[in-house]
Amino acid sequence: MKCPFCEKAETGVKDSRTTNEGSIVRRRRYCGKCGGRFTTFERIQTRELVVVKRSGAKRPFDRTKIEKSIATALRKRSFSQKQIGEINDRIILELESDNTREITTRKIGKLIMKELVKIDPVAYIRFASVYKDFTNIEDFTRFISKLQKD
Ligand SMILES: [Zn+2]
Structure with missing residues (x-):
């Protein structure tokens, strides 16, 4: 947890206690650099996320x-189930830390593409061809040549 006073990235925990019948953990933290003290509250994420499709x-x-989409894109590309799970966790963490309850399929697709482009160009193209719904070969070749330029 970053110090709110001097922005040092790591702070220590002085003590933790549960409140609200165990559903909230209150931690008193201190910063070893500036000596600042602050309190954080940890609670279970109860917000139910809703996916909004293109049709509305x-x-x-x-x-x-999401994990299935990633696995399909990475099929026969020598990635383990564990690696696929890690990519999935990163995407979900990003979705959950976003402050909205409704997520569009477009946003999910973008996040998956962002992960795939970093690890495997073939998987990225596979996924993009489904996600972007190419209807003809021109769309596809335009996409590939843009990718090569980048
Ligand atoms: Zn500090």
Whole structure:
């Protein structure tokens, strides 16, 4: 937890106690650099995320669907289930730390592409061809040549 006074990245915990019948953990923290003291509260994420499809239809958020999309894109690309799980966790963490309850499929697609482009260009192209819904070969070649330029 970053110090709110001097912005030092690491601070220590002086003591932790649960409040509200155990559903909230209160931690008193201190900063070893500037001596600042502050308190944090930790609670369970109860916000239910909702996915908004392109059609406008809403569905409850399903984390296994993202993992399946990643696994499909990475099929036969020598990535372990563990690595796929880690990518999935990073994407979900980013979605959960966003301050909105509704997430568009477009946003999820973008986050998946952002992860895939870093690790495997073939998987990235596979995923993008589905996500961007290329309807003809021109769209596809335009996409590939843009990718090569970048
Ligand atoms: Zn500090």
